[in-house]
Amino acid sequence: MNGSLLIRGGRVLDPGRGLDTIADVLIEDGRIAKVGAALAAAQVIDAEGLVVCPGFVDIHCHLRDPGFEHKETIETGTRAAARGGFTTVCCMPNTEPPIDSQATVEYVLRTAAAVGLVRVLPIGCVSRGRHGETLAELADLAEAGVAGFSDDGNPVADGTLMRRALEYSQALGLPVIDHCEEPSLAKEGVMHEGWVATRLGLRGQPAAAEEAAVARDIALAEFTGSHVHIAHVSTRGSVELVRAAKGRSIDVTAEVTPHHLTLTHEAVAFSPASPAGRPAGEGGLTYDTNAKVNPPLRTREDVEACVEGLLDGTIDAIATDHAPHALEDKLCEFDQAAFGISNFETALGALLTLVPEGRLDLATLIAKLTAGPVRALGLDRRPGLDGLGSLAPGAPADVVVFDPQREWVVEPERFASKGRNTPLAGRTLRGQVVATVYDGRIVYALETARIATT
Amino acid sequence: MSNDTRSDAGRGASTAVEEGRTVRLPPTLPSFWHRRHVLDLDDFSAEEIGLVMETADAMKEVLGRQIARVPTLRGTTIVTLFYEASTRTRTSFELAARVLGADVISIAAGASSVQKGESLVDTVLTLQAVGADMLIMRHRYSGAPYLAARHSRFKVVNAGDGWHAHPTQALLDLYTMRSHLGDLRGRKVVIVGDITHSRVARSNMWGLTAVGARVVICGPPTLMPVGLNGADRRERDELALPPVEIDLNLDRAIEGADVVMALRLQLERQQAGLIPSIREYTRLYQVNAERLARAQPGALVLHPGPVNEGIEISPEVAHGAHSLIEEQVTNGVAVRMAVLYLLAQGQQ
Numbered sequence: 001m002n003g004s005l006l007i008r009g010g011r012v013l014d015p016g017r018g019l020d021t022i023a024d025v026l027i028e029d030g031r032i033a034k035v036g037a038a039l040a041a042a043q044v045i046d047a048e049g050l051v052v053c054p055g056f057v058d059i060h061c062h063l064r065d066p067g068f069e070h071k072e073t074i075e076t077g078t079r080a081a082a083r084g085g086f087t088t089v090c091c092m093p094n095t096e097p098p099i100d101s102q103a104t105v106e107y108v109l110r111t112a113a114a115v116g117l118v119r120v121l122p123i124g125c126v127s128r129g130r131h132g133e134t135l136a137e138l139a140d141l142a143e144a145g146v147a148g149f150s151d152d153g154n155p156v157a158d159g160t161l162m163r164r165a166l167e168y169s170q171a172l173g174l175p176v177i178d179h180c181e182e183p184s185l186a187k188e189g190v191m192h193e194g195w196v197a198t199r200l201g202l203r204g205q206p207a208a209a210e211e212a213a214v215a216r217d218i219a220l221a222e223f224t225g226s227h228v229h230i231a232h233v234s235t236r237g238s239v240e241l242v243r244a245a246k247g248r249s250i251d252v253t254a255e256v257t258p259h260h261l262t263l264t265h266e267a268v269a270f271s272p273a274s275p276a277g278r279p280a281g282e283g284g285l286t287y288d289t290n291a292k293v294n295p296p297l298r299t300r301e302d303v304e305a306c307v308e309g310l311l312d313g314t315i316d317a318i319a320t321d322h323a324p325h326a327l328e329d330k331l332c333e334f335d336q337a338a339f340g341i342s343n344f345e346t347a348l349g350a351l352l353t354l355v356p357e358g359r360l361d362l363a364t365l366i367a368k369l370t371a372g373p374v375r376a377l378g379l380d381r382r383p384g385l386d387g388l389g390s391l392a393p394g395a396p397a398d399v400v401v402f403d404p405q406r407e408w409v410v411e412p413e414r415f416a417s418k419g420r421n422t423p424l425a426g427r428t429l430r431g432q433v434v435a436t437v438y439d440g441r442i443v444y445a446l447e448t449a450r451i452a453t454t
Numbered sequence: 455m456s457n458d459t460r461s462d463a464g465r466g467a468s469t470a471v472e473e474g475r476t477v478r479l480p481p482t483l484p485s486f487w488h489r490r491h492v493l494d495l496d497d498f499s500a501e502e503i504g505l506v507m508e509t510a511d512a513m514k515e516v517l518g519r520q521i522a523r524v525p526t527l528r529g530t531t532i533v534t535l536f537y538e539a540s541t542r543t544r545t546s547f548e549l550a551a552r553v554l555g556a557d558v559i560s561i562a563a564g565a566s567s568v569q570k571g572e573s574l575v576d577t578v579l580t581l582q583a584v585g586a587d588m589l590i591m592r593h594r595y596s597g598a599p600y601l602a603a604r605h606s607r608f609k610v611v612n613a614g615d616g617w618h619a620h621p622t623q624a625l626l627d628l629y630t631m632r633s634h635l636g637d638l639r640g641r642k643v644v645i646v647g648d649i650t651h652s653r654v655a656r657s658n659m660w661g662l663t664a665v666g667a668r669v670v671i672c673g674p675p676t677l678m679p680v681g682l683n684g685a686d687r688r689e690r691d692e693l694a695l696p697p698v699e700i701d702l703n704l705d706r707a708i709e710g711a712d713v714v715m716a717l718r719l720q721l722e723r724q725q726a727g728l729i730p731s732i733r734e735y736t737r738l739y740q741v742n743a744e745r746l747a748r749a750q751p752g753a754l755v756l757h758p759g760p761v762n763e764g765i766e767i768s769p770e771v772a773h774g775a776h777s778l779i780e781e782q783v784t785n786g787v788a789v790r791m792a793v794l795y796l797l798a799q800g801q802q
Contacts, residue, residue, distance in 0.1 A: 195681025195695055199496075201596035201618025201656060204680070284497070287597030331605075332573055333595040335616070 004028045005440060006039055007399060010047025014054060014391040015363045016371025025052055027397040030440040035391055045435050045442070046450035047401050051362075054370040054389050055087025055118075055398030055438060056348075059377050060152070060177070060231055060255060060319035062340070063089075063120070066107060067096025072324040072418045074108065077344070078117040080322070080417035082444040084344035085369075085433040087398035088119040088379070088388065089322075093130065094153035100125035100136040105144035117443045118436075119398070121147040121379065126156050126165045126176060135164055142172040148377055150177035152231060155213055157183050162217065166226035175227040175253070175377055180213035180238070181205070181295065190335055192265040192296040200269055200285065202334060207302070210295055211237040218245040221252050229376060230254040232321050234295040236305035243314040253376040255319040256306045258347045259293060259423075261354065264300050267291040267423050268334075289330040289337035291423040293323070307359050310368055317373035318365075320347050324419020342419030346410055348402060349429030355404075356430075362404070397440035401449075406432045479512050479526075483799055490800065491603050491610040492793055494619035495660040496696075503628060503665055509792035510629050510785070516553065517788055527556035527798050531586040535577070536613070537563040537593045542759055542783055543613050543623070547590050550790035559586060578602045588797065591615075596653075609797045617651050623758055624657035626789040628665065630782050631713055634754055639666035644707050644749075646672040646739055647717030647766055648728075650679045654758040655717060659696040669698040672707040673717075673739060676728045704739050711749040715756040716741045716767045732765060742768035746776065754778055 005027040012023045012035055024039040025032065058081065064072035081089050091108065093099030099108065099122050112120035124141035126149045128134050138149060149169055156162040156178055165176050186209040191197050193204025214230055218241060221228040233239060233254045245252045268291045271284070291297060309315035323340025330337050351369075354360040374380050374389030382388075387395025407430050412420035435451070436444040445451060486501050495503070516524055532551045536544055544560075551558045559581075572580075578589065589608040591599045596616030603610040614620040628638070635641055643662050649655045649671055662669050671682065683700050701707035708714060719735060729735045746753060755767070755776045763769045772779060 193680055198679040198681045199695055201616050201653060203617075285494075285597065285600055287600050328573065331575055333593070333601060334597045335595040 003440070004033075004041035005043045005045070005397075005437065005442070006041035007045045007047050007052050007401060007437070008039075010050045010052035010401060012052045012391065013363060013366050015367035016054070016390040017392060019391070020363060025391060025399060027399070027437065027440050030397050032387070032391050032393055032395045032397055034393060042454060044452045044454065045401060046452070050401050050403050050434055052399060052401050053366050054391055054395075055400050055436065056085045056369040057088040057373040057379065057389050058086045058320050058322070058344075059090045059317055059373045061089050061091055061322035061344070062094065062324065063091040063108075064095065064324060065111070066104065070326050070418070071329070074111045074120065075115045076416060076418050077322070077324065078112060078115055078120065080342075080344040080415060082117045082436045082438065083416050083433060084347050085400035085402060085436055086118055086344060087400070087436060087438040088121065090121045090123050090147050090377070092123050092150060092152040093125045098125050098130045099123070099146070100128055100130065100141070102140050102144040105141060105146055109145055118438050121145070123148050123150050123152070123177060125149065126151045127161060130154060132157055132161060135161070135168060138165070138168050139172060142174055146174070147379060147382070148175045148177050148229065150179070150231065152177065152179045155179050155181045155183065159216060159220070163220050163224060166220055166224040166228060170224065170226040173378070173381070175229045177229040177231050178213070178217050179231050180210050180217060182209045182212040185209035185212060189296070190292060191268050192298050194265055194299055196265040196269050200287065205296060207235040207237055207298065210235050211241060214238045214241045218242070218250060218252055221245070222248070222250045225251065227251040227253070232257050232260065232295055232319065233306065233309070233315060234260045234298050235302050239305045239309040239314055243309065243312070246314060253316045254309070254314065255317040255373070255376065256310065256315050257319060257321045258343060258350045259297060259341055260295070261303060261306050261310075261318070262350050263291065263297050263423065264303055265297045267297055272427065287334045288423055289332065289334055290341065290421045290425070292334060292337050292339055293321075293341050294339040307354065310360065311364060316368070316376040318347075318351065318368040319373065320344060322417070324417050325421045326418070327420065330421050340419075340421065341423065342412070342415065342417050342421045344417060345415050346422055346424050346429065348433060349408065349410070349431045350424060352404060352431035353429070397437060399437040400433060401435040402431060402433045404431045406430065408432050479509065479795070483796065487796060487800055489797065492621050492797065493599050493603060493610065493612045495621045495624050495657050495664065496619075498661065498664055500665050503625070503661060506625055506789065506792050506796065507629055507632055509796055510788045513791035513795070514785070514788040516791070522553050523555065524553065525555040526795060527551065527554040530556040530588065530798055531559060532556045532588045532590060532794065533559045533561060533581050533586045534590045534613070535561045535563070535581070536591070537598070538614070540592055540614070542786070543592065546783070546786040547611075547613060547790050550787050550794055553787070554791055554794060556794070574598060574601060575605045578606045578608065582606050582608060588794065611793060611797065614653055616653065617656070618653050619657045620653040621657050621661075622786070622790050622793055623654050624661040625793065626782055626786040627658055627715065627756055627758070628661050629789050630756065630778050630785050631754060633785070634778070635712060638662065640668060641712040642668045642670065642710055643713040643715065644670045644672055644711045645715045645717065646704055646707070646741060648677040648719055648723060649673050649717070650677045651720065651723070652717050658715065659698050663696040663698065669696070670707050670711070671698050671700050672702065672704050674729055674735065675702055677723065678702070704745060705748065708745050709748050711753055713754045713756060714741055714746065714749060718758065718760065719762060719766045721762070736765055740766060740768055741771055743770055743774070746771060752776065756782060759783070
C-alpha cells in the first residue's frame with residue numbers, strides 16, 4: 001500500500017456522477033482507485049465534517065509567465081491555485097512573448113511540470129502576436145498541447161479573423177475562447193456604464209458592448225458549425241443570448257467568474273460597510289482599483305441573471321479569470337489602473353456565500369468547478385485525462401477537501417499569489433480549502449489539516 | 455462686488471486682529487463642522503454649506519479693504535498641484551491663500567518629476583515630506599484627489615477631478631445665487647449643456663439639491679449621463695445620485711427658471727461624434743435672449759467659464775444685465791478663502 005492515500009469519512013460530492021455521500025476516497029498510483037467504506041492506505045487525511053470533491057478545474061486564468069514575472073510566476077500562481085483547491089488551470093496566452101509558438105507552450109508546460117503543484121494546460125493565441133491580424137499557427141500550437149485558442153485580454157475584434165479561427169480550430173477539435181467586447185462600443189470604458197459610473201465621473205462601457213460581441217460569436221459558431229466558448233459572461237443580455245443559442249443546438253459554451261456572481265459595480269465606489277449609494281464618511285468614495293476588472297462588475301440584475309444561468313445550464317463553468325497585478329499597477333488613478341482581480345485564493349469562499357443565501361445549491365456550485373469546465377472545453381478527451389473533474393475509478397487523483405463552515409479573513413499580504421489585488425481584502429469569508437491533492441500527492445494542506453501516516 | 459455689502463457676516467463673530475482692523479469670523483467652528491477635506495459636495499449638509507457661505511461673507515469684506523491681507527493662515531503651507539491647465543481656478547486659490555497669509559507652493563505637473571513617471575502617490579508623499587499642510591489638487595482623472603487624501607496626511611481640496619467634481623466652483627455658484635436670491639429653497643435652477651463630461655454640473659447638482667433648490671438638467675441626449683433619470687433606481691438608495699429632473703428641451707426646461715447655468719461645450723465633443731454639429735447644438739441649446747425671456751423676469755445667468763461666446767451662450771446674454779459671470783470669478787476668491795480657513799481651523 002506504499003504511495004496510497006486515503007481521504008476518510010468526508011462528504012463526498014462528485015456532481016458529475018450524481019454522488020453525494022459520506023465515504024472514503026482511496027487513491028493509488030496517481031489515480032482514483034475507489035470510493036467506498038472502511039478503506040485503508042499508508043497516508044490518511046481525516047475528512048470527517050469536511051467536503052471531498054474532485055479538484056477544481058479553472059479554465060481561465062493568467063499566470064503572467066513568461067514576461068510579467070513581477071506580477072506572477074508559474075510557481076507562485078500554481079501555489080495560489082493549489083491553496084484555492086484548483087488542480088487543473090488553463091492559462092491565457094497574454095504573456096510576453098505571447099503563447100503563439102510551440103516554444104512558449106513548451107516553456108509553460110515544462111516549468112509547470114517542474115513545479116508540480118497543479119496541472120497547467122496553456123491556451124494558445126488565436127492571432128500571431130495577439131495582434132488580431134493573422135492566424136497564429138494553430139495546428140502547431142495544438143500539437144504542442146494547448147487546450148484551446150484565445151486572444152484573451154483582447155477580443156478578436158475582426159469578424160473575419162474570428163470566422164477563420166473557428167473554421168480552422170474545428171479541424172483540430174479545440175474551441176476558440178473569446179473575450180467578448182466590441183471595441184467601437186466599449187470605447188475604453190473603465191467600468192460598467194451605469195449610475196455608479198455617472199456618480200464617479202468615470203467612462204463606462206455599456207452592457208451592449210459585450211452583448212454585441214457575444215451575438216456575433218454565436219452567429220459565427222452557427223455559421224461555421226464550430227465550438228465557441230464565451231469567456232467571463234457578465235450581463236443579463238449575454239446570458240439570454242447563450243441560452244437561446246443552446247436552445248438552437250449551436251455549439252456554444254460559457255463561463256462566469258466568481259466576482260460577476262457576487263459583486264456589483266457598487267464595489268467600485270462604496271466600501272462594503274456602507275449602505276448602497278452612501279459614501280462611508282468623508283471622502284468615502286473608494287474608487288477601488290481592486291474592483292476594476294474587465295468585463296466590469298455589473299448591476300444586481302446582471303448578477304442574478306448569471307446565477308440563474310448557472311442553475312439552468314446556460315453557463316457551463318465557473319472560471320476565476322485570476323488576474324494578478326503588482327502593487328503599482330493598482331496604486332494609482334482609477335483610469336490608469338490595470339484591469340483584474342487576484343482570484344485563486346478567494347474563489348471558493350466568495351462562491352460559498354451564494355449557498356446559505358439560497359441562491360445556489362452546493363452540488364451545482366461544485367459541478368461548475370469540476371465536471372462543468374471539463375466538459376465545456378473537452379479536457380477529458382486529452383491523453384491521460386479520462387475522468388478528469390470526477391472521482392470515477394481511474395480518473396486522475398485530483399481531489400480537494402474543504403471545510404464549508406470555517407471562517408477566515410481575507411488577508412492579501414498572506415496570499416501565495418504575488419497579486420494582492422482583491423476587492424475582498426478584510427472581508428470574512430466562510431469556507432476554506434483544508435487539503436488539495438494533485439496527481440495523488442498532497443500539494444497543499446492547511447495547518448489544521450488532520451493528516452496521518454501509518 | 456456691488457451686490458453684497460452686508461457687514462454682519464458671521465453670526466456671533468469675534469475678532470482676529472489684522473493691521474489694526476478686525477476680521478469678523480466665528481471664534482470656534484460649530485460642532486457640526488469636522489471636515490478634513492473638501493472633495494465633493496455629495497456629503498455636504500445644508501448646514502455645512504451655510505457655514506461656508508457665512509464665512510465667505512466675512513472673507514468678501516476682507517477683500518473689499520484697501521489692504522486685503524489677514525494673518526489667519528500664517529505659517530500654513532499650501533500646495534497647489536495642477537495636473538491640468540487652469541487659469542481662473544488656480545489663480546483664485548493662490549490669491550485666496552495669500553490673502554489669508556499662507557505660504558503657497560505652486561506646482562504645474564508638467565514642470566515636475568511627474569513627467570519622469572513618478573506616481574501620484576509618490577509625488578504627494580514627497581510634498582508632504584517637504585512640510586506642506588494642505589493640498590489643492592486638479593487632475594484630469596476622476597477620483598485622483600481621493601487617492602491623495604487616502605494615502606497622505608494632507609487636508610485635500612479638490613480643484614476639479616476629471617468629469618467627477620469641482621466642489622469650490624459649485625460653492626461659489628451657490629454663493630453667487632444666494633447673494634441675489636437669498637434662500638434657494640424651491641428656486642428653479644436649469645443646468646444646460648454637456649452634463650456627461652461636466653464636473654461643475656455634478657457638484658452643482660449635489661450642492662443645489664442639498665439646499666433645497668429644484669434642479670432641472672438639460673442638454674442633448676448624447677451628453678446626458680446614464681442613471682440620472684432613476685431608471686435603475688430600484689437598485690440603489692434614493693440619495694445615490696442627486697434628485698434632479700431631466701428635460702432635453704431647453705425652451706421648455708427654461709420656463710420659470712430663477713437661474714440658468716450654461717456649461718462650456720468642449721469643441722472636441724463634435725469630433726467625437728457626440729453631437730452632429732456645433733451649429734445644431736447652438737440652435738437647440740444656446741442660452742440666448744429669446745429663450746431667457748421664458749425664464750423668470752430677472753433670472754440669473756451663470757457660466758463656469760471659460761465661455762465659448764456664440765455657442766453655449768449668446769454674446770448679448772453673456773454680457774447682459776442678467777449675467778453674473780464676472781461676479782462668479784470675484785466670489786470665487788472669497789469662497790475659496792472660506793474653504794481654506796474652515797479646513798485650517800477644523801480637525802487637525
